[in-house]
Amino acid sequence: MGKRQLAELQPSEFVVTILISNVATLPLEDVNIPLIGGAIPILLLVSFEVIVSFITLKSQKARKVVSGSPRVIIRDGVVDQQEMKNLRLSIDDLMAQLRSKDIFDISDVAFAIIETTGSLSVFQNFDARTITPKIMNIAQTSVNDNSPPVVVVTDGVVSPQSLQYLQKDVAWLKGILDTSNVSLKDTFMLTANRSGAYHLIRKER
Structure with a gap:
């Protein structure tokens, strides 16, 4: 789950947390259920959550399915x-x-x-x-100064929705990357607003 606060749990994490708490109480409520009978389901649930977290970390599509979107x-x-x-x-x-x-x-x-x-x-x-x-x-010099920055690139992946919001194209993005002397795959995050101001973070090697 990473180092996020409990109030920031995603739906899948919240469900797994509730299930673990319920499963953990079963051996305590019923003496006929061995401790190992409660430990195995807990390990499976934790493993499931770790796998889901890894997949959502690497895939934007999976992240949208599991966590939704803003x-x-x-x-x-x-x-x-x-x-x-x-x-x-x-x-x-x-x-x-x-x-x-x-x-x-x-x-x-x-x-x-x-x-x-x-x-x-x-x-x-x-x-x-x-x-x-x-x-x-x-x-403030223009209406575009009043626009919030959006994430254009995440871990080397371009967001078409962000480019559309900024009213920019791939050529504009390529110009920024060329000016910064960094490739798309080496870009950890790039944010920008409609006025053209941007902030680029390179991937750590």
């Missing part, structure tokens, strides 16, 4: 009601999560995303963000 529920202050229905998320739950991030007005939200863990990530409008020295020294 869902955008607010765009430019407008709530996607259909997405909320799909997620079975009430407006009260949404507002509670926004308030926990000190946001009380939906119109202040540029993007709000429900992550696969169930947590809410929020990117505020430029004029609604908390003033910091960094913001005071930077003026």
Whole structure:
């Protein structure tokens, strides 16, 4: 499961955790069941979870099947009601999560995303963000400056959806890689926003 917090368990991890806790109590409740009878199913469940975690780590398709994908529920202050229905998320739950991030007005939200863990990530409008020295020294020059960065490359794999969101193409990506003198397979992660600003992390050897 890695070093993530318990609250960030994926659905498969949560199910395995519940099953392990139930199986572990069987030998304690029934003296006729030997300890080995509870240990073997636990080892099988742990092995299953390790295998699933490895597969989802290496495969984006498997990761989407097992964990789902992030869902955008607010765009430019407008709530996607259909997405909320799909997620079975009430407006009260949404507002509670926004308030926990000190946001009380939906119109202040540029993007709000429900992550696969169930947590809410929020990117505020430029004029609604908390003033910091960094913001005071930077003026917004275009609408694209208000777009959140997205992950374009993960472990050498390009995300077509991210390129579409950025309104960029493969040639643009190739130009960045050539400028950085790094190949696609040697790219651990590349994030970028619509204004063209990007951050590239090479794979460690």
